[in-house]
Amino acid sequence: MHKYHKKSRILNKRVALLITMIIAAVYLVGIFIWGCCIGEDSYAVNFGNKFLPPSAEHWFGTDNLGRDMFFRSIKGLSLSMVIGVISVAISSVIAIVMGILSAVFGGWVDKVVNWAVDLCMGLPHLVLLILISFMLGKGVFGITIAAAVTHWPSMTRMIRQEVLQVRNSQYVQAAYKMGRSRWQVAIKHIIPHILPVYFIGVTLLFPHCIMHESAVTFLGFGLPREMPAIGVILAEAMTHIVTGKWWLAVFPGIMLLIAVIFFDLIGEGLKNLLNPHTGNE
Amino acid sequence: MFKKKSLVSEIIRLVILLFAVSVLAFVLITSAPIDPLTSYIGTESTLSPEARQEIANYWGLNDPLPQRFFTWLGHLFHGDLGQSITYKRPVAAIIGERFTMSIILMIVSWVLSGIIGFILGMFCGKHENSVFDRIIKTIFLGLKSAPTYWLGLIILTVFAVLLGWFPIGMAAPIGKAATDVTLGDRIYHLILPAFTLTIVSMGDVILYTRQKYIDIARSDYVLYARTRGETDGQITRRHILRNIALPAITLQFASFSELFGGMALAENVFSYPGIGTATTAAALNADVPLLLGISLVSAVFVFSGNLIANILYGVFDPRIREGKAHA
Numbered sequence: 123m124h125k126y127h128k129k130s131r132i133l134n135k136r137v138a139l140l141i142t143m144i145i146a147a148v149y150l151v152g153i154f155i156w157g158c159c160i161g162e163d164s165y166a167v168n169f170g171n172k173f174l175p176p177s178a179e180h181w182f183g184t185d186n187l188g189r190d191m192f193f194r195s196i197k198g199l200s201l202s203m204v205i206g207v208i209s210v211a212i213s214s215v216i217a218i219v220m221g222i223l224s225a226v227f228g229g230w231v232d233k234v235v236n237w238a239v240d241l242c243m244g245l246p247h248l249v250l251l252i253l254i255s256f257m258l259g260k261g262v263f264g265i266t267i268a269a270a271v272t273h274w275p276s277m278t279r280m281i282r283q284e285v286l287q288v289r290n291s292q293y294v295q296a297a298y299k300m301g302r303s304r305w306q307v308a309i310k311h312i313i314p315h316i317l318p319v320y321f322i323g324v325t326l327l328f329p330h331c332i333m334h335e336s337a338v339t340f341l342g343f344g345l346p347r348e349m350p351a352i353g354v355i356l357a358e359a360m361t362h363i364v365t366g367k368w369w370l371a372v373f374p375g376i377m378l379l380i381a382v383i384f385f386d387l388i389g390e391g392l393k394n395l396l397n398p399h400t401g402n403e
Numbered sequence: 404m405f406k407k408k409s410l411v412s413e414i415i416r417l418v419i420l421l422f423a424v425s426v427l428a429f430v431l432i433t434s435a436p437i438d439p440l441t442s443y444i445g446t447e448s449t450l451s452p453e454a455r456q457e458i459a460n461y462w463g464l465n466d467p468l469p470q471r472f473f474t475w476l477g478h479l480f481h482g483d484l485g486q487s488i489t490y491k492r493p494v495a496a497i498i499g500e501r502f503t504m505s506i507i508l509m510i511v512s513w514v515l516s517g518i519i520g521f522i523l524g525m526f527c528g529k530h531e532n533s534v535f536d537r538i539i540k541t542i543f544l545g546l547k548s549a550p551t552y553w554l555g556l557i558i559l560t561v562f563a564v565l566l567g568w569f570p571i572g573m574a575a576p577i578g579k580a581a582t583d584v585t586l587g588d589r590i591y592h593l594i595l596p597a598f599t600l601t602i603v604s605m606g607d608v609i610l611y612t613r614q615k616y617i618d619i620a621r622s623d624y625v626l627y628a629r630t631r632g633e634t635d636g637q638i639t640r641r642h643i644l645r646n647i648a649l650p651a652i653t654l655q656f657a658s659f660s661e662l663f664g665g666m667a668l669a670e671n672v673f674s675y676p677g678i679g680t681a682t683t684a685a686a687l688n689a690d691v692p693l694l695l696g697i698s699l700v701s702a703v704f705v706f707s708g709n710l711i712a713n714i715l716y717g718v719f720d721p722r723i724r725e726g727k728a729h730a
Binding site: 237240241243244245246247248249252253254256257259329333336337340341342343356359360363364366368371372375378379382383386 | 432557564697705
């Protein structure tokens with residue numbers, strides 16, 4: 123990853139990075155679409171197939187009700203992604219509004235925003251998620267809102283920092299001096315500068331949301347038991363682990379892990395490509 | 404030394420924040436669609452509506468929210484957090500008991516992850532791009548993305564079920580009277596959850612220390628030190644260690660929030676009777692007093708971490724100590 127690394131490559135770094143990112147994106151989008159298309163009969167209850175270990179027919183084995191774990195995992199992952207998309211969308215909008223407001227207006231607005239960030243970070247994130255989901259009566263609605271209203275603080279700070287930096291830069295100061303209004307400066311200089319940061323932030327926020335959603339679901343405060351979410355699958359796996367049904371826990375977890383790593387990879391890749399120092403290596 | 408004034412203002416700020424967090428937790432919990440009365444007496448009670456109304460009045464459930472909050476706060480200052488519905492005992496006693504168990508788990512993993520993580524990070528930084536460095540880096544980059552509870556499940560499967568080296572869970576052997584439980588039993592049952600929590604929290608320290616080591620080793624002042632003829636050991640001791648150790652320690656303190664979350668998940672996987680398992684039990688049974696108590700304790704816990712981190716920044720960073728950079 124660094125410039126002292128001497129090794130002849132067939133592809134230069136930029137192309138190699140782009141290719142990995144595209145593979146990751148195709149994989150994630152593929153899982154998402156496939157999961158949406160899977161009907162309930164792919165993982166229907168079948169008592170004849172209880173606790174089958176992984177085989178060619180059932181890649182990830184089957185559970186105590188004979189349901190195919192592979193399809194359940196795919197479905198669960200795509201469900202997680204749906205919740206992730208919704209909550210990231212809401213969180214990032216909150217973050218961009220709050221971040222820009224606090225940097226542009228400063229003064230008491232800045233104080234209030236910083237205070238709200240501190241407040242949101244004052245409780246352990248998991249406890250806050252549980253409390254909000256609990257208040258909203260758990261379920262899909264509870265966990266989505268909980269994830270949506272707790273993921274903005276770090277991004278707000280990041281955006282605020284960026285806006286402050288642009289605002290204090292010479293070209294923006296010059297634009298003000300030449301009589302451009304706040305709006306003109308915002309549209310011409312600040313927003314184009316913020317957008318890349320915003321997109322990177324959004325991609326990196328995604329895995330966080332998915333992980334938190336699955337953790338809260340695992341503890342029993344998120345998606346309901348009858349949905350094939352990764353958290354539910356792993357919570358069920360926990361009850362069968364003593365009897366040695368290892369496949370119930372291993373594969374769904376690895377699917378989640380791969381998804382999270384790919385999201386991180388795309389986010390970090392974007393960061394490197396958009397940064398002129400590393401983008402042209 | 405550190406300015407007294409900014410320390411005091413920092414503490415005041417945190418106390419106000421703590422108050423706000425408790426208001427937030429109170430509002431969140433009391434607006435849940437759960438009737439505390441029903442959850443206390445059960446759904447199958449034959450209580451007449453008049454009697455219910457009387458109890459509700461007696462408990463102050465019909466009072467406006469602010470008044471209820473201040474009643475709760477008033478009791479809190481007397482050390483009374485109410486009665487837990489799940490465990491039928493005072494909340495303060497339960498939290499005290501459970502928190503001791505959790506704090507042991509957290510301290511062990513916190514200290515271990517800090518020390519081992521720092522040493523590994525330094526080593527990886529020193530031997531950048533060696534095989535060892537690459538292996539460690541890949542493992543911990545992967546672990547950073549792994550859900551804590553899944554990791555716990557895998558560790559449980561491997562070490563407790565397949566190998567049978569460790570017990571499946573709990574903090575003491577099942578069926579043994581509390582007085583017979585030895586220290587050895589406790590440690591034996593602590594190993595797996597502590598191991599899980601340690602490797603989960605270690606990733607950040609390793610990667611941070613490693614990156615910082617590499618950055619500093621390439622800096623101009625280290626180059627200058629080398630031209631002055633300082634040996635590797637001297638450079639490490641005089642320049643690198645000093646510059647990394649304090650931010651790394653601060654990072655450890657600032658990670659209390661994640662530590663708490665990880666602890667809650669690990670405890671649930673290993674059915675370790677600490678605050679984490681109490682939280683899920685409380686929320687499942689709509690145990691409002693216990694849930695409030697736990698939120699408050701967890702907030703205090705995170706605050707103390709942040710406070711220590713902030714004070715450490717101030718004490719050790721001469722720029723902040725002089726009050727110039729602190730804007």
